[in-house]
Amino acid sequence: MRDFQKIKSMSDFRQTDPPILVDGISQPTLPPLHSQMILRMLVRPKYGDFRIPNELSWLESQIRKAAALDANLTGIKDSWCYVTVRHGPTVSKTDDEWHFDGASFRTGLIPERNYIWVSHTGPQYKTGEIEWPEDFDPTKHNLFTYASRALTDADIQTAPSGRWMMMTPFCLHRRDPATNGAYRTFIRISFPDIEGRDINNTHNPLLPTPFFGRDPVKNFRNHLEDYQCKERR
Numbered sequence: 144m145r146d147f148q149k150i151k152s153m154s155d156f157r158q159t160d161p162p163i164l165v166d167g168i169s170q171p172t173l174p175p176l177h178s179q180m181i182l183r184m185l186v187r188p189k190y191g192d193f194r195i196p197n198e199l200s201w202l203e204s205q206i207r208k209a210a211a212l213d214a215n216l217t218g219i220k221d222s223w224c225y226v227t228v229r230h231g232p233t234v235s236k237t238d239d240e241w242h243f244d245g246a247s248f249r250t251g252l253i254p255e256r257n258y259i260w261v262s263h264t265g266p267q268y269k270t271g272e273i274e275w276p277e278d279f280d281p282t283k284h285n286l287f288t289y290a291s292r293a294l295t296d297a298d299i300q301t302a303p304s305g306r307w308m309m310m311t312p313f314c315l316h317r318r319d320p321a322t323n324g325a326y327r328t329f330i331r332i333s334f335p336d337i338e339g340r341d342i343n344n345t346h347n348p349l350l351p352t353p354f355f356g357r358d359p360v361k362n363f364r365n366h367l368e369d370y371q372c373k374e375r376r
C-alpha cells in the first residue's frame with residue numbers, strides 16, 4: 144500500500160497501481176432520473192462539515208462512509224471532498240484515453256484518493272513498470288501519453304462493475320471506449336489535499352459561490368507537450 148502522507152514524486156510513477164477493491168461502502172440506490180451530471184462538486188471543505196445538497200441525497204451515506212474509510216486507510220482526517228456523478232448516456236470525451244487521476248505536479252501534493260463505482264463495464268487499467276527519463280518534467284511533459292506508450296504492450300485489465308474501488312494517482316486507466324454513448328452510471332468520490340479551483344466544477348448550492356477564473360484543462364493540460372527522446376529532437 145502507498146504512503147498517502149508522503150508528497151508524491153516522479154519515482155512513485157515507476158510502478159502503476161491496480162484499482163483497490165474496498166469493502167464497507169454500500170451499493171448506491173441510483174436516482175430515478177433519466178440523467179444526472181455533476182462534475183467535481185465540493186461537498187466538504189478541508190476543515191469543515193459535509194454540505195450535501197438534495198440532488199446528492201441518494202449518495203449521502205456512501206459519501207460519508209467513503210470519508211470514514213479513507214481517513215482510516217490513510218491516517219488523514221482532513222481532506223477536501225468532491226463528488227462526480229455521470230448518470231445517463233456516456234458523452235464524456237477525454238476519459239476514454241489512458242490517464243491518471245490527480246497526477247498534477249503544479250504544487251507538492253500528497254496523493255489524492257478516488258473512490259469509484261460504475262453500474263456496468265468497469266474501467267480498464269494497465270499495471271507495469273515505467274522507466275522515466277532523467278529530464279522528464281511533469282510540469283512540461285505529458286505524463287499520460289508517456290505512460291500509455293511505455294505500457295503499450297501491457298495487458299488491458301478490466302476492473303469490476305458494481306463494486307467500490309479506490310484509485311491512487313498511480314493507476315493508469317481509462318473508460319472502456321465500448322461505453323461511448325451507452326447508458327451508464329459512474330460515481331467518483333474524491334479526497335484531494337488541495338481545493339479544486341476549477342471553473343467547470345458543478346456548484347454546490349449549500350456553499351458560497353466561488354470565484355474561479357481558472358480552467359485547468361485549457362490553461363494547463365492542453366499546453367503540455369509530448370516527451371520526445373533526445374535522438375528524435
Ligand SMILES: [Fe+2]
Nearest residue numbers: 238242243244
Ligand atoms: Fe479517470
